[in-house]
Amino acid sequence: MLSPLSRTLIKIFAKGFYRVHAGLLLALFIIIFIYFLFINVLEQTRITPEERLMYNLSLVLAFITNPVVMAVVFILWLIYTVKSWQYVAGQLRLADQQFIFYSSTAMPQVHQFKSWFLVQAIILLPIISYGLFSLAIGIMFDYFVMPVIILLYILLLTVVSALVYIKWLNKLRETENQSYLLKIAARWRKPFFSLFIYHVFAKLKLAYGLTKILSGIAIAGLLHFFSDVKQDIRVAGIIVLTVITAHTILIYQEHRFKEIYMGFSRNLPYRRRKLLADYIFLFILLLLPESIWLLVHYKVLPATGLFLFGLSTALLFCSLLYWLGLNMRKYLRWVGGLFLLFLLLIMFGCLWFLVFLNLGVAFLLFYRNYYAYNPAVDT
Amino acid sequence: MLHFAKFRKSYGSYLALAIEDLTILSGIYWIKGVNGSGKSTLLKTMAGILYFDGDISINKQISLKNQAIAYRQLVNFAEAEPIFPEFLTGKELVQVFAAAKNAPTGQEDYYIESMHLQPYLNQPVSTYSSGMLKKLSLVLAFMGKPRIILLDEPLITLDQAALNIFYKWIAREHQQNKTSFFISSHQALEPEALPTAKEILLQAQTLHFIS
Numbered sequence: 001m002l003s004p005l006s007r008t009l010i011k012i013f014a015k016g017f018y019r020v021h022a023g024l025l026l027a028l029f030i031i032i033f034i035y036f037l038f039i040n041v042l043e044q045t046r047i048t049p050e051e052r053l054m055y056n057l058s059l060v061l062a063f064i065t066n067p068v069v070m071a072v073v074f075i076l077w078l079i080y081t082v083k084s085w086q087y088v089a090g091q092l093r094l095a096d097q098q099f100i101f102y103s104s105t106a107m108p109q110v111h112q113f114k115s116w117f118l119v120q121a122i123i124l125l126p127i128i129s130y131g132l133f134s135l136a137i138g139i140m141f142d143y144f145v146m147p148v149i150i151l152l153y154i155l156l157l158t159v160v161s162a163l164v165y166i167k168w169l170n171k172l173r174e175t176e177n178q179s180y181l182l183k184i185a186a187r188w189r190k191p192f193f194s195l196f197i198y199h200v201f202a203k204l205k206l207a208y209g210l211t212k213i214l215s216g217i218a219i220a221g222l223l224h225f226f227s228d229v230k231q232d233i234r235v236a237g238i239i240v241l242t243v244i245t246a247h248t249i250l251i252y253q254e255h256r257f258k259e260i261y262m263g264f265s266r267n268l269p270y271r272r273r274k275l276l277a278d279y280i281f282l283f284i285l286l287l288l289p290e291s292i293w294l295l296v297h298y299k300v301l302p303a304t305g306l307f308l309f310g311l312s313t314a315l316l317f318c319s320l321l322y323w324l325g326l327n328m329r330k331y332l333r334w335v336g337g338l339f340l341l342f343l344l345l346i347m348f349g350c351l352w353f354l355v356f357l358n359l360g361v362a363f364l365l366f367y368r369n370y371y372a373y374n375p376a377v378d379t
Numbered sequence: 380m381l382h383f384a385k386f387r388k389s390y391g392s393y394l395a396l397a398i399e400d401l402t403i404l405s406g407i408y409w410i411k412g413v414n415g416s417g418k419s420t421l422l423k424t425m426a427g428i429l430y431f432d433g434d435i436s437i438n439k440q441i442s443l444k445n446q447a448i449a450y451r452q453l454v455n456f457a458e459a460e461p462i463f464p465e466f467l468t469g470k471e472l473v474q475v476f477a478a479a480k481n482a483p484t485g486q487e488d489y490y491i492e493s494m495h496l497q498p499y500l501n502q503p504v505s506t507y508s509s510g511m512l513k514k515l516s517l518v519l520a521f522m523g524k525p526r527i528i529l530l531d532e533p534l535i536t537l538d539q540a541a542l543n544i545f546y547k548w549i550a551r552e553h554q555q556n557k558t559s560f561f562i563s564s565h566q567a568l569e570p571e572a573l574p575t576a577k578e579i580l581l582q583a584q585t586l587h588f589i590s
Contacts, residue, residue, distance in 0.1 A: 182466050182503075190471055192479070195464055202466040261464045264519075266428045268479040269451035371447060374430035375390075 005104055006115040012097065014122035017087050023332040025126060065143060074153060077127050081157045084123045086206060088165060105170050112169070116162035123161075128154055179205070192270070193278030195262070196254050197285055204253055214246040215290060233302060236294075237346040237354075240310045243290050245339050248317060250286065252331060255321040272370055276315070276363065283314045309351060312358035313342070319365035325375065380405045380559060381425075381527060385433035388417070388424050395420050396584055398433075407553055407573055410563040411589075412581030418563035419459060421581065422529045425561065426456035437526060452481065455525040459532040459563075461516035465505035469496060469515050472504065473522070480523025490518040493544050510536045517545060521552065528552070530562045546572035 002010070018025070062069040091097050104112055121128065131150045138147035181201040190198060200208050219239055226235040258265060284291070287310060294303040317335055324330050345354055383398040396417045412418050423429040427443050427450060436442040436450075443450045463472055473487045491497055494514045504512060513536045520528050537545060546569055552558045553575075561579075562568065568576050578589040 179466075186468070186501075189474065190467070192475060195467070195475075198466050199464055202464075257464070261462055263428065263462065264456065264458065267426045267451055267454070267456045268476075269448045269481075270479060271448055371427065371444070372430045373428065 002118075003111070003115060005107065005111065006118050009100075009104075009115050009119045010122060012100075013088055013091060014119050016091060017084060017123050020087065020328065022329065023336075029126070061137065061141065061143075065146065070146060070150070077153070077157065080127060081124065081161060084120070085161065085164060089168065092168060101169060109166060109170070112166050113162050116165045117158055120158045120161040120165075124154065124158060127157070192265075192268075193281045194285075196257055196282060199257050199261070200250075204250070207249055207253060211247055211250050212289060215243045218242040218246055219290075219293060233306075233351060234346050234349065236298060236302065236306050237309060237351040238343060240290075240294075240306050241313060241339065241342050241346065243287075244310050244313045244317065245335060247286070247314065248332070248335050251314065251317050252321065252326075252328065254282070254318065256326055259326060266371065266373060272367055275370065276366055279315055279318055280311065283311055283318075287311070287314070305352065305355070309355045309358075312355045312362065315362040316358040316365075319362040319369075322369035322372075323365050380438060382436045382439050383433070384436070386424075386431060386435060387433055388420055388429065388431040394584055396424075396431075396581075398585055401586065402439075403559075403579075405557060405559045407549065407560045407568075407576040408562065408579050409568045409576050410561055410579050410581060411565075412563075416581040417584065418581055419531050421586075422456065422531045422561060422563055425527075426454060426529050427451055428456070452523065453526040454529065455480065455520045455523065455527070456529045457516045457520035457531060457533060459535070461512050463504050463512070463515075466503055468503055469500040469507070472515065472519060473500075476519045476522040480525070482522040482524075486522065487518060490521055490548065493548070494518065494541060510538065510541070513537055514541060517548075521548060524556070525558055527559045527561065530560065532563055532565070534564050534566050534568075542569075543572070549573060 092100065104115070131147075131154045134150055135147040138144060179201050182198060185198065222235070222239045222242060223230055226232070226238075229235055287307075290310065291307055294306050297303070298306065316338070320334055321331060324334065342354060345351075381403045383401045383403075385400070386396070386398040387394065388396040410418050410421065420429065424431045425435060425443075427447065434442050434444050437453055441449050441453065443454075467475075473491075476482070477487060491500065494517075496511070496514055496518065499507065499511055504515065507515065513533070517530070517533060520530060533545065534542060549560055549562075550573060553560065562576075570576070580587040580589050
């Protein structure tokens with residue numbers, strides 16, 4: 001029987017974590033599932049079904065036999081765990097979760113530990129499942145040492161996480177130090193359109209960093225994948241589309257920032273065309289590294305066209321949120337669907353047509369929905 | 380002055396407020412009502428923040444929906460529990476509102492000085508207490524040349540000294556510029572400070588004038 005504290009913490013943190021990261025985890029799961037069960041190895045006519053199974057299980061076997069592969073997987077698990085810390089820390093900063101600081105901390109720390117251990121174990125379920133799977137494979141193939149190390153490592157991650165959470169909750173809080181950039185920018189005038197950039201440096205440094213890493217991986221990966229046709233404008237279009245899709249979370253966070261911290265802004269007498277122009281400035285700033293890459297890699301005219309395509313797609317993804325509201329699941333579904341649709345349209349040579357289409361739809365969505373803010377309940 | 384035409388505000392299938400056809404004359408109004416009666420909803424729709432069916436206009440000329448910008452130049456709003464980007468300083472927020480609401484240069488000085496906000500103005504709002512944040516949000520609501528100021532629970536978290544100053548602001552603004560006020564509050568407004576204030580009761584999903 002779960003304690004009331006465990007039930008509450010699981011509801012807030014574990015379920016919340018999966019709600020936010022469901023899309024990503026599902027995608028990873030599908031990739032791994034497809035790899036293990038359906039991947040076709042080369043010259044499979046020469047191998048027996050048993051051998052094929054062996055090939056398919058080779059990654060798991062490498063994981064439990066090769067220390068280097070295991071180290072890589074361990075680092076990935078550590079990143080996942082740190083990401084979960086970041087999520088929990090973010091939640092603990094929210095006004096709705098402040099009660100945890102003055103309720104749970106009255107309990108003995110052992111009780112607190114049990115609850116947080118459970119929360120973290122649920123958050124680490126994908127890792128635990130994979131660990132147990134490797135353990136089963138290890139037992140089948142008589143490898144025992146590594147699976148035990150794997151289980152101990154997972155236990156360590158869970159225990160350390162629970163202790164970290166308890167430390168955060170029980171220590172007396174100091175005033176947060178301002179980000180270095182914000183200190184430098186203290187004397188700068190901050191125009192309305194730029195406020196999200198400052199918010200990124202105050203609260204979303206990690207999300208920004210991860211987005212840029214993802215964006216870089218997309219560029220390098222796709223260029224490598226299409227190395228034989230990399231000057232084809234369609235390849236460039238696909239790269240730009242992937243880069244903008246990698247920015248989905250930042251775009252969502254921008255909307256969240258507007259709705260939560262700038263709720264007053266709908267009362268400000270700004271024209272919608274000015275607000276759209278603000279978004280263009282914002283995306284020019286956010287996409288500066290990618291724009292430089294475009295200019296270095298392509299001639300001025302195609303680079304400008306590609307940038308306009310990226311900008312129009314970002315504007316469309318941004319305007320979508322004015323229509324859908326802060327519903328992450330719905331939003332990701334739409335972004336995923338549009339990504340596939342645009343991918344096909346680019347393949348069929350409709351890249352430049354998409355620039356106008358995206359701009360037109362973005363403008364319409366924004367114009368029609370900006371003042372139509374109508375949450376299900378008053379926030 | 381402020382005209383409601385076929386105004387309806389729903390949350391899903393729940394009708395929160397309905398005002399068929401009503402003109403409210405210029406003045407200071409205390410909006411009363413039990414929890415959940417729709418006080419914040421009314422003020423947020425009047426401020427142009429929440430969507431609603433029908434229309435609200437000033438003098439039947441400046442419509443919230445058709446002259447969105449002109450309307451927002453004339454109607455200011457302060458939230459019950461103000462939330463602002465934590466990294467901004469009080470001064471920067473004043474600048475944002477002053478620029479948006481086209482405030483005369485230095486307009487904020489009177490409000491900042493009288494509410495003794497000066498020492499905190501260059502600090503990020505994340506360091507503000509809830510009372511300080513409330514004071515700042517009230518300063519922002521007076522920026523520009525509003526004809527109507529909507530204040531959602533302005534009295535909560537203010538100390539007595541701040542309350543006296545706040546009442547003076549309202550009286551001054553109403554006297555000098557004929558600005559109307561719609562103030563939602565569970566507490567009664569000071570009758571000595573605002574003797575002309577009238578009462579509106581929010582009940583059964585609509586407005587009722589008491590006095």
